[in-house]
Amino acid sequence: MTATSASVPGTTTRTPAVAILRLLGGFQISQALYVAARAGVADELRAGPRPVGAVAEATGLRSDLLRRLLRTLTVERVFQYDEERDSVALGPLGHTLCSDTDESVRDVALMWMETHYRPFDRLWSTLHDGVPAAERELGKPFFDWLGEDADRVAGFSSAMGDMMRAIRRDAIDALDLSGVGHLVDIGGADGTGLATLAVRHPRLRGTVFDLPHVVRAAEGTLSRAGVADRVDTRGGDFFEAVPEGADAYLACFILHDWNDRKSTRVLERVHEAAAPGARLLLVETVLGRGPAPEIATMLDLTMMGMLDGRERTLEDWRSLLAGAGFRLDRIVETAGPMCVIEAVRVDR
Ligand SMILES: C[S@@+](CC[C@H](N)C(=O)[O-])C[C@H]1O[C@@H](n2cnc3c(N)ncnc32)[C@H](O)[C@@H]1O
Numbered sequence: 001m002t003a004t005s006a007s008v009p010g011t012t013t014r015t016p017a018v019a020i021l022r023l024l025g026g027f028q029i030s031q032a033l034y035v036a037a038r039a040g041v042a043d044e045l046r047a048g049p050r051p052v053g054a055v056a057e058a059t060g061l062r063s064d065l066l067r068r069l070l071r072t073l074t075v076e077r078v079f080q081y082d083e084e085r086d087s088v089a090l091g092p093l094g095h096t097l098c099s100d101t102d103e104s105v106r107d108v109a110l111m112w113m114e115t116h117y118r119p120f121d122r123l124w125s126t127l128h129d130g131v132p133a134a135e136r137e138l139g140k141p142f143f144d145w146l147g148e149d150a151d152r153v154a155g156f157s158s159a160m161g162d163m164m165r166a167i168r169r170d171a172i173d174a175l176d177l178s179g180v181g182h183l184v185d186i187g188g189a190d191g192t193g194l195a196t197l198a199v200r201h202p203r204l205r206g207t208v209f210d211l212p213h214v215v216r217a218a219e220g221t222l223s224r225a226g227v228a229d230r231v232d233t234r235g236g237d238f239f240e241a242v243p244e245g246a247d248a249y250l251a252c253f254i255l256h257d258w259n260d261r262k263s264t265r266v267l268e269r270v271h272e273a274a275a276p277g278a279r280l281l282l283v284e285t286v287l288g289r290g291p292a293p294e295i296a297t298m299l300d301l302t303m304m305g306m307l308d309g310r311e312r313t314l315e316d317w318r319s320l321l322a323g324a325g326f327r328l329d330r331i332v333e334t335a336g337p338m339c340v341i342e343a344v345r346v347d348r
Pocket residue numbers: 143160161163164186187188189190193209210211214236237238239251252253254257
């Protein structure tokens with residue numbers, strides 16, 4: 001057997017050339033998934049299989065082309081296209097493209113393809129000069145661009161809500177809030193995370209803290225969850241100051257957005273605001289840990305292209321925290337891709 005015809009580990013029937021072509025063609029699959037998500041194809045199939053013509057009519061897509069899209073996404077296990085009956089059903093992954101299912105990532109599909117896809121065309125220059133591809137494409141840092149348009153903010157927050165339910169639930173479940181009276185969620189977006197925690201811990205008080213134009217949406221989330229009497233919202237900039245005096249601070253999926261210098265600034269603001277002995281809980285990936293390392297490495301690319309952040313190893317986390325006056329106590333691995341990093345504020 002020659003090197004070129006040898007099978008690739010994990011894809012036993014694929015030659016290296018076929019395996020790499022599949023990866024190289026990923027951009028087309030991303031777009032196909034986006035079309036299906038945006039048109040609501042999966043939602044049309046929630047009740048069971050339907051003729052392709054009926055799905056085309058309901059979604060406004062051309063039936064001849066939709067049929068070909070569905071055939072491709074059947075190979076990817078998203079749909080199940082039945083050639084004989086010319087009908088289609090959800091495949092094993094299909095429910096993730098429905099709106100409002102527990103594992104839905106439909107809003108991630110929309111957000112990634114509408115905000116992240118184009119910037120990644122410029123990854124080449126990022127690898128040469130370190131300027132995030134998004135900053136070059138959008139003409140300004142990603143979060144500045146995002147904040148200019150209310151629809152963009154809403155789309156991003158919905159996608160973060162999806163991420164919270166889909167890949168961070170295990171870490172949220174693993175958070176140890178024993179002895180915590182007041183929890184501040186730093187960069188808490190639309191309040192989905194803190195609302196979940198407050199429902200689960202009936203005596204917990206909390207504050208969702210995020211940029212003013214983002215945190216506005218949290219009021220609705222908290223009311224709908226029935227916790228608005230115990231959880232309030234505060235708008236601000238975590239590089240300047242964060243709410244004072246809480247027993248614990250949660251930063252879920254925040255510090256990976258920023259390089260070490262900026263992450264240290266955020267942590268220093270938390271250090272100033274927190275009482276001695278206050279706890280800091282980070283929900284982040286830890287490179288090389290957990291059951292889905294491919295999510296951490298992919299997110300590392302996302303951080304490189306969109307922001308100037310990064311995913312970190314255990315030692316990276318330990319030294320970042322130590323540099324801002326926190327002692328890393330333990331890492332809790334979960335069944336999902338994210339870990340809980342527990343730290344405590346120490347005097348500097
Ligand atoms: C990756 S999202 C994570 C949201 C949420 N914690 C979650 O896990 O879904 C990062 C959050 O940081 C917020 N953010 C960015 N810059 C900020 C700043 N300077 N001050 C406060 N929040 C900021 C964003 O608005 C966004 O909600």
